[in-house]
Amino acid sequence: MGKVVLVTGVARQLGGRIARRISREPGVDRVVGVDAVAPGHDLGGTEFVRADIRHPMIAKILAEQAVDTVVHMDVSGTLPGKSNRAALKETNVIGTMQLLGACQQAPTVRRLVVKSTTSVYGSAPRDPAVFTETMPPKSLPSGGFAKDAVEVEGYVRGFARRRPDVAVAVLRFANILGPRADTPLAEYFSMPVLPTVFGYDPRLQFVHEDDVMDVLLLAVQEPRRSTLNSGTFNIAGDGVLLLSQTARRLGRPTVPVLLPAVTWMNQMLRTAGVTDFSPEQIRLLTHGRVVDTTQMRETLGFVPKFTTAEAFCDFARSRGPGLLPPERIAYVVDRLADAVAPAPAGSNQT
Numbered sequence: 159m160g161k162v163v164l165v166t167g168v169a170r171q172l173g174g175r176i177a178r179r180i181s182r183e184p185g186v187d188r189v190v191g192v193d194a195v196a197p198g199h200d201l202g203g204t205e206f207v208r209a210d211i212r213h214p215m216i217a218k219i220l221a222e223q224a225v226d227t228v229v230h231m232d233v234s235g236t237l238p239g240k241s242n243r244a245a246l247k248e249t250n251v252i253g254t255m256q257l258l259g260a261c262q263q264a265p266t267v268r269r270l271v272v273k274s275t276t277s278v279y280g281s282a283p284r285d286p287a288v289f290t291e292t293m294p295p296k297s298l299p300s301g302g303f304a305k306d307a308v309e310v311e312g313y314v315r316g317f318a319r320r321r322p323d324v325a326v327a328v329l330r331f332a333n334i335l336g337p338r339a340d341t342p343l344a345e346y347f348s349m350p351v352l353p354t355v356f357g358y359d360p361r362l363q364f365v366h367e368d369d370v371m372d373v374l375l376l377a378v379q380e381p382r383r384s385t386l387n388s389g390t391f392n393i394a395g396d397g398v399l400l401l402s403q404t405a406r407r408l409g410r411p412t413v414p415v416l417l418p419a420v421t422w423m424n425q426m427l428r429t430a431g432v433t434d435f436s437p438e439q440i441r442l443l444t445h446g447r448v449v450d451t452t453q454m455r456e457t458l459g460f461v462p463k464f465t466t467a468e469a470f471c472d473f474a475r476s477r478g479p480g481l482l483p484p485e486r487i488a489y490v491v492d493r494l495a496d497a498v499a500p501a502p503a504g505s506n507q508t
Contacts, residue, residue, distance in 0.1 A: 160184075160185050160186050160187035160188075161183075161185055161186045161187060161226055161227050161378075162186075162187055162188050162189075162190070162223055162224055162225050162226055162227070162266075163180050163186055163188070163189045163190070163225070163226075163227040163228075163229060163378065164189075164190045164191075164192060164219070164220065164223065164225040164227070164228050164229070165177040165180065165189060165190070165191050165192070165204070165229045165231060166192050166193070166211055166228075166229070166230050166231055166232035166253075166257065167192075167193055167230075167231035167232030167233075167234065168191035168192065168193045168197050168201060168204065168206065168231070169193040169194075169195045169196065169197040169198070170193075170231065170232075170234060170340070171199070171338055171340050172231060172273075172334070172367065172370065173191070173193070173231040173232070174191070174197050174199045174200075174201055175367075175371055176229060176231065176370075176371055176374050176375070177189050177191045177201055177202070177204040178200070178201060178202035178203075178204060179371050179374075179375055180229070180375065180378060181201075181202050181203040181204050182202070182203070183375070183379075185379070188205060188223070189203065189204045189205065190204070190205050190207055190219065190223050190225065191204040191205065191206045191207070192206075192207050192208075192209050192211065192216070192219065192232075193206075193208065193209075193232070194208070194209070194210040194211075194212075194249075195208075196208060207219055210253070211232055211249070211253040211254075211256055211257045212248055212249060212252050212253045212256055213256065214256065214260075216256055216257055216260045217256075217259070217260035217263060217264070219260075220260050220261065220263075220264040220266075220267065221263075221264060224266050225264065225266060225267060226266050226267060226268045226269065227267075227268065227269040227270075227271070227378055228257070228261055228267060228269070228270050228271070229271045229273075229374065229378060230254065230257060230270065230271065230272045230273060231273050232249060232250075232253055232254075232257075233250050233254065233272070233273055233274065233275075233306070233307060233310050234246075234250070234273075234303070235302070235303035235341065235342050235436075243302075246303075246306075247306055250303070250306035250307075250309075250310060251306055251309050251310060251313075254309075254310045254313055254314075255313055258313055258314065258316075258317040261317065261321070261324070262317060262320055262321055267321075267324055268323070268324060268325065269324065269325045269326075269327075269378065270314075270317070270324055270325070270326045270327070271326075271327045271329065271374060271377045271378055272310070272311075272314050272326070272327070272328045272329070273329060273331065273374070274307050274310065274311055274328050274329060274330045274331070274390075275303070275304070275307045275330055275331055276289070276330045276331065276332050276333075276363070276392060276394070276447060276449050277299065277303060277304035277307055277438060277442075277447075278295070278299070278304060278307045278308050278311060278330060279293070279295045279447060279449070280295040280296070280297050280298060280299045280304060280441070280447075281360075281438075281441035281442045281444065281445040281446065281447050282295070282296045282297040282441070282445055283445055284296045284297075285445060285447070287448065288448050288449065288450045289392070289447070289448070289449045289450065290392075290449075290450045290452075290453075291330070291389075291390045291391065291392055291450075291453055299438060300437075301437060301438070302436050302437060302438040303436075303438060304438045311328060311390075314326060314328055325387070325388040326388055326389075327377040327387055327388050327389065327390075327391070328389070328390040328391070329373060329374065329377060329391055329393050330390065330391065330392050330393060330449070331365055331370060331393045331394075332363040332364055332365045332392075332393065332394035332395070332447075332449065332466075333362065333363065333364050333365070333442075334364070334365055334366075334367055334370055335347075335364045335365075335366065335367070335469050335470055335472075335473040336366050336367030336368065336469065336472060336473055336476075337367075337472060337473065337475075337476035338367060338476075339367055339473060342436065342439060343439065343442075344473065346439065346443075347404065347408060347410075347473070347474075347477070348477055349410070350410065351410060351411050351412070351413055352405050352408075352410050352411070352412045352413070353412070353413050353414075353415050353420075354401060354405075354412045354413065354414050354415065354443060355414070355415060355417055355420060355440070355443060355444045356414035356415060356416050356417065357414075357417075358401075358443075358444045358445070359400050359401055359402050360400070360401050360442065360443055360444060360445055360446025360447075361398040361399070361400060361446040361447075361448050362398060362399050362400070362401060362404065362442075362446055362447070362466070363394040363395065363397075363398055363399075363447070363448055363449065363466050364394070364395055364399070364466045364469040364470050364473075365393055365394050365395050365462065365464075365466075365469060366395065366462065366463070366464035366468070366469035366472060368463065368464070369393075369395065369462040369463055369464055369469075370393070372460070372462075372463070373393055373454075373458070373460050373462075376458065376459075376460055377458075382459055384459070385457065385458060385459035386457050386458070387458055387459075389453070389457065389458075391453050391454050391457070391458050391460075392449040392450060392451050392453065392454060393451070393454055393460075393462075394449055394451050394454075394462075394466065395462045395464050395465045395466040395467075395468065395469050396451075396462070396465040396466060397465050397466045397467055398448055398466055399466055399467055399470055401443060401446075404470060407470065407471065407474050408474050408477065417444070420440050
């Protein structure tokens with residue numbers, strides 16, 4: 159018999175895509191998609207069950223469907239439709255607790271894949287240049303989606319200790335971008351003018367949504383020869399981009415804001431309904447974050463098709479031209495750099 163896979167969060171774009179992708183795999187008999195709301199997109203051969211993972215019904219679904227593989231995609235910074243922060247936290251944390259409790263009681267479950275985020279490392283001025291999977295953050299996230307992810311990973315580690323017979327993979331994704339990306343950071347980059355923190359130009363990493371699909375599929379399957387797909391892995395494209403570089407490639411002007419005024423701007427943008435410029439995003443766009451992906455390559459055996467720069471460029475093409483041509487912005491920046499560059503030693507200055 160083939161696999162029976164349960165995917166949570168299928169009403170979201172990423173959850174729906176991975177459910178469709180898994181359902182086409184030859185070694186999979188059935189895919190059961192679960193969400194509290196009906197998806198607005200096609201799920202292909204996936205059987206949709208409307209259920210809230212915060213409720214005990216999820217245990218009944220696991221038992222009735224004889225699920226052996228669970229892909230937990232219902233950990234996110236946004237919910238489909240309008241929702242408040244309390245509802246989001248309940249789905250992320252309470253929903254994960256309920257799901258793990260159901261998995262613990264289900265003897266058929268043999269593999270668990272959890273979508274997490276590199277936000278668990280936080281963003282702070284004293285952070286190391288590059289985070290590895292074993293490094294604790296200098297400053298734990300104090301709220302928002304990042305704090306939810308920290309709590310979720312704690313519960314997953316507890317589950318792994320109680321059910322050592324279950325292969326558990328935690329995938330910490332860098333910021334996900336692509337033509338169909340619907341993340342808060344994608345909303346930020348879609349604004350006509352990008353507010354930035356004055357005096358800071360953080361390093362950023364991205365992972366393309368197609369690479370997200372590929373690595374999730376890899377984690378669902380049995381490990382390939384000389385690889386191990388259980389454990390915790392940072393998932394990101396090669397290289398980094400500075401925030402100033404992303405703005406130039408988008409052709410969007412930036413508006414530097416003094417750090418004390420950022421909170422006020424956050425409230426203004428949320429009131430206007432433009433984007434959720436949350437505190438964790440502010441810290442990311444102030445201090446940045448870069449993770450090491452050695453374990454992704456050497457242990458998991460996954461090599462992304464897109465670098466950080468390529469993932470961002472694919473996203474930028476899908477958003478169309480900005481207010482300013484990228485070539486013009488690059489020209490002006492280069493001229494300014496030449497103007498402020500120190501004169502060579504021994505040259506005459508007037």
